[in-house]
Amino acid sequence: MASRWRWFHQLGSPKWFFEKSSKWLPWIWASTLILLAIGLYYSLWASPIEARQGQGHTVRIMYIHVPAAALSMVGYVVMAIASIIGLVWKMKMAFAASRAIAPIGAAMTFIALFTGAVWGKPTWGTWWEWDARLTSELLLLFLYLGFIALHSSFAERAKADKAASVLAIVGVINVPIIYFSVKWWNTLHQGYSVTQKGALAPEFQVPLFIMIGAFYLLFIGLVIMRLRVEVLIREQKSRWVSDWAASHEPKQMQKRG
Amino acid sequence: MNSFHEFIFMGKHGAYVWSSYIVTFLVLLGLFYWFRYLLKSLRSQVKSELNSDDSGRGQVKARKLKVDKAESRD
């Protein structure tokens, strides 16, 4: 029984994570780059243009809009799960993780909004349309910003962690409510959506799935990077951090010399 | 896609497609370098604190409780 949960306890150890993650990162970045290269080749060059609805080349924006939108939602859910783990099992790494995800999730939300707006201009003839997806993304961005604002407003990190976690959990209960009410409100006002025009033809699916995979890897890589920073901030006073900092200095000196 | 010209101009939507991709790329790259910068600056901060004042680190030691029972009252 103990061994089954060992990974969980190891993940809970900042030192273990910090040491292991430096070995994970090169692999993650390498596979991200490969997948991203294939994805970009397809999405920018090899995939056909959209002819049925006359979107033409603008369909290529979808290959970043959809992955970014998906990850912005997934990111918030993961953040809330980490918050629950932190509050229930008092795991400090989980709090660090939820704090680390927030800026990256917010960036994904921003990308989804930006690309959505740019996509909207040739499609709808306007930069902004209050359609269900864009509106939900906007509110999601507000939720992320609220989380970051609350977390940054405390002098004491332990309090900030707990308070922001409660907010993330309350927020994640609200995400589906917000999504469905916005959708309902949108149909009321006869809006249109970029992405709700029937099933996607298979020739668009392949590049999309590759790009989604690439974005997932990218997201994981960035979260690990941010989490390493967060771990360092939180463990500044512990022995292993100073050992690590000290061990790195000679290498840099050599490089300079 | 049949030509380099089409690749650049994307029909007449080149500006839209390329601006989406470029902004996304810049945001993600910005995050990458920002986090790397944070890690490096933290490292040099820890390092400089180590060098400047060795006693300063871990100086605030945890305290212990000292229990001292008085003779019981009668």
Next chain:
Amino acid sequence: MFSALLKRELMVARRNWIGIVIPLFFFIMVVSLFPFGVSPEAPVLQKIAPGIIWVAALLSTLLSLEQFYRSDYQDGSLEQTLLIAGPTQVASAKILAHWLLTGLPLVIISPLLGILMQINHGFVESNHTWVLMLSLLLGTPTLCLIGAIGMSLALAANRNGMLVAILVLPLYVPILIFGTSTVTASLENFSYNGQLAILAALLMIALVVSPFAAGRALKISVS
């Protein structure tokens, strides 16, 4: 125990009555700005009335949160009541007091705002006013419940009231959507039962989640 908590909230509010009246003034004043800003013509006002009244109700609820939580936190009585009565009970009493003293008055004076915003324009006989009141009656408790969570979280943060607004406003959107559309449906002679049912459902969810979450948040704030 609960009645003692509630009674104390009401007593403090009575001594501090101006703090209860100010959000009401704010409610009326914000709404009465719109004829100046948009147009005094009855059809225009009638069209925007539901949204304006609801947004004003939302903001005045938000504005009144501070006084119900801040002083207890500062004078230390919050931690004492939390110790003796437990977090969920303290949060429930505060939320109920907040609604009784700010939400309910909003519901009661909303017909006046309906008149100012001409919601009965063009109708000889209508129940728009009742629908407006009913939607506020179902919606304002949810506003108080969600606001309590945000306020409790922001208590220990070294920021002003703006932080609460940032935390809570996105969560208010569903209530705003259904609250407004209830009244709009009534104005357009559509059925509004569905919207009212959803407002009631949102209230139920908030009733289940909020006292507990706000209680936890209060506990975190005093720790």
Next chain:
Amino acid sequence: MTNKGLSASDLTISRAEHVLLEGAELELAPSTITYLYGENGAGKTSLMRCLSGLLQADSGKIHWNGQPITNLDSNYFQDLIFLAHALSMKAELTIFENLSFYARLRGVKDPKPLIDSATHDLGIGQLQGRRFAELSAGQQHKVALCRLVIEPAKIWILDEPFVNLDKGTRHWLAELIQQFAKQGGVVLFTSHHEIEELAIDQRIGIEH
């Protein structure tokens, strides 16, 4: 059945990123008066808040009468009065209203006689109808101390109760604590100086 008192084992408390106390063990038996001392910032208040269940310890257990204090069966919070630095009274309410609120919260049906006698003993009896905000600092402090008389409890945790008290009130409080301990109460208090009127059973210091 006798009360087993309050005990804490292996308590680690940290505040704002650094550890104040590590592996603290303490035992507060019934009928003992414990004096907690230590430098400013050593963590006296944090320890008290932790024992009161307000501050969460990083690790360790706190038991009241053999039960963990967070246990639902534990009556700890009903049995506890924690007097903090903040006086915890509403400025808008009168002395009587403030005190009877706390009494009602504890389930005391008719708090008037208790409030009358406590305020009378401290010489603020005739001020009962005054708002708390109108009182002098000394009088406000006395009102907060009245809670000890009005609320039934088995354990008192008092943070600097003697600070800025006049001689008479100090006497009164020492006597009250003595009485409470004699009836089986557990007392933990902090103070800058030892109180000569008060016989102390146990000293606990927060030291390096």
